[in-house]
């Protein structure tokens with residue numbers, strides 16, 4: 350019920366169109382069906398006696414008011430018009446349902462992606478890739494298809510109400526009896542709906558786990574396979590897949606048992622009803638025929654209401670999981686920054702910063718100067734906080750105390766998107782998209798021209814190997830850049846960071862996969878970029894350290910500036 354309310358709240362106009370079409374369609378079908386009875390009466394030449402007097406009077410009076418003479422011809426026409434109206438309106442309603450299902454899938458996906466990209470970096474880091482992928486694919490699709498079930502439920506309900514009305518008009522005692530029987534069947538088979546709901550809930554959890562495990566295993570498959578240690582991962586994946594299979598079987602079984610039991614019980618009730626009507630109540634054949642049609646349809650519709658409700662129950666968990674994921678990401682929204690336009694002419698100063706992840710302190714009273722137009726290198730033991738310092742400069746993390754000052758302006762006062770637009774970032778792990786080299790360089794910025802991309806490839810020392818490729822910069826790099834060596838991939842990523850001509854170039858162990866000669870060439874390029882570029886490099890590589898104007902050692906939560914001799918000694 351809550352799900353129906355949620356859809357109504359979010360898509361009121363669409364719900365209204367769907368439901369009004371479906372209700373009018375049901376009324377049209379009901380009217381055409383009600384016409385069957387007087388038609389049969391006329392056909393059998395028996396105007397009275399075989400139907401409830403009031404019903405007959407009501408239909409005859411209605412036709413009389415509309416100046417329609419109750420001949421077989423007009424009756425057939427009414428039945429046909431009713432059926433055509435029903436068909437057209439149902440088509441219209443389901444067309445709208447299809448559009449709304451697509452809109453819901455798109456809306457929830459976009460809402461999730463937007464909330465995720467606006468969320469705090471720490472929140473993003475905590476997410477499992479598989480869980481995110483599952484939300485975007487399985488949960489979004491199942492959430493949207495839940496609307497289909499809601500619409501079908503509405504259609505079946507309104508049809509049921511109309512059939513109940515028609516049945517009551519024909520013979521209210523029998524109709525009430527049939528309704529009571531329907532309610533008993535409903536009650537008896539309710540347990541099947543609960544089984545489906547539980548199975549849906551378990552399926553949702555298993556999908557999340559399976560997708561997370563799947564992405565984790567794929568990303569660490571090479572080392573595990575190389576050491577013949579993929580077995581445990583395979584077993585775990587297999588176990589989860591089998592568990593998922595078990596929940597699907599439960600769901601299929603519950604739905605088939607529900608259908609079969611409904612059919613059986615309704616059949617039995619109808620047969621018993623016909624026998625009692627003929628033998629005990631001694632009703633006319635025409636009335637029994639119409640009653641059987643109407644009651645069969647009413648009970649079938651009611652049973653379908655339960656079947657559809659069962660489907661909805663099994664999808665519900667996916668919708669709520671998706672809503673929860675969106676709400677959670679929204680709650681973790683990045684705190685707002687200011688609106689000042691950044692400049693980088695004098696430098697960046699990390700002033701008395703305190704930062705920790707949860708309770709574990711990483712930086713304390715941390716001081717660092719990064720002069721504009723120069724190369725600054727950060728070295729230090731693993732886990733000392735080098736990447737953390739860089740993330741604070743980018744504004745991905747926020748310090749508990751102290752400031753990141755850019756040309757003297759606190760980063761919190763600056764338009765963060767403009768600031769990040771001035772940064773070229775090269776990570777340690779090179780991630781390339783399955784696309785051409787050119788598109789991998791241009792990515793994320795439509796303003797980068799082909800000439801910019803080629804210039805950047807040249808600056809990154811990549812133009813040599815790109816020129817040797819048959820399709821040059823239009824060569825597709827393969828899945829994760831599998832066609833290229835680690836060093837070649839890294840040069841493409843360096844080109845990506847240079848292509849929009851950033852003011853601040855950040856390299857996080859970015860030259861680690863380059864051979865010494867290429868590393869020297871790339872480092873010289875960075876050096877030669879001139880005073881327009883400020884370079885901040887996390888690196889233990891001697892070449893970069895020798896080239897750097899300033900070298901800082903980060904240790905025990907603080908940064909220590911090294912003099913030339915100390916830096917040379919570190920460089921080994």
Ligand SMILES: Nc1ncnc2c1ncn2[C@@H]1O[C@H](COP(=O)(O)OP(=O)(O)OP(=O)(O)O)[C@@H](O)[C@H]1O
Pocket residue numbers: 471474706711729730731732733734735736737738
């Ligand atoms: N998202 C996180 N949540 C919790 N702790 C974190 C997180 N990221 C880093 N840390 C911890 O903060 C400390 C500093 O990490 P950081 O990545 O900044 O170090 P680093 O000097 O860049 O290390 P490395 O040279 O190994 O990359 C480490 O102890 C690390 O375990």
